[in-house]
Amino acid sequence: MATEIERRFLVTTPAWRDATTRTRRLVQGYVAREDGVAVRLRLVDDQAWLTIKGPGGLIRPEFEYAVPPADALAMLDTLCAGRRIAKTRHDVPHDGLLWEVDVFEGPLAGLIIAEVELPAPDHSVGVPPWAGREITGDTRYANAVLASAEAPPRG
């Protein structure tokens, strides 16, 4: 089991764009969600993963397995209707940590979320000037919730 320690922030300015080092498009769907556990499929280019995330805010247990992309496409089509998200992810290094800035599409257009993974829960984070309100632990912004709930405030 891996453990994910992550802080998340809303982004309302474009100031991060110039610092982007890598960009890719993610399509992900939620196979099933129950009691804070989410089973997620993610397609990135021609690779696919099935990820099981346990309940939690800052720290979540996480199990991840590669799956055949054809399986992932079939599951996204047949099992994840109404529970899908598409977004473009940008890597933005800042102050020694790698931030990921997700620009959402479709019904979530206008929503931009920056995430940073930490090596330890109390690891200090130099929050970049373009990061706005912190939403760590705010379940309205969990991807599993965003996939099918009404869109929350963008800022």
Next chain:
Amino acid sequence: MATEIERRFLVTTPAWRDATTRTRRLVQGYVAREDGVAVRLRLVDDQAWLTIKGPGGLIRPEFEYAVPPADALAMLDTLCAGRRIAKTRHDVPHDGLLWEVDVFEGPLAGLIIAEVELPAPDHSVGVPPWAGREITGDTRYANAVLASAEAPPRG
């Protein structure tokens, strides 16, 4: 994607026992269930699988992946509390098909279900004399439901 075509029956007599060719104990837990989709972990001896089953009665889409047994044990402990089943499975060949007779344990003790997988939905089935009421498509007897609901009638 595989498709599972399965008919299921309650069993109320012990007449199948003498025809058993193989027995093993299964421990399984439901990671998450939503809209008829179930994500199941199953441990059989020292092997483990993660299985995603789509909605359906007689015919269900199914995707299955081997996972490390240590991951499966961790997920069963941390993510499947209150959503677990233990049962002993018996292979019982009958009339050219392989029947699986599941004898449930714990809160489901006394419940015995026979299942047979068919090569096609309209494949003829010689129902054995020890098979009782058919429960194909009766969601009360779905393993995903049995794992956490009140036990349904045994006969």
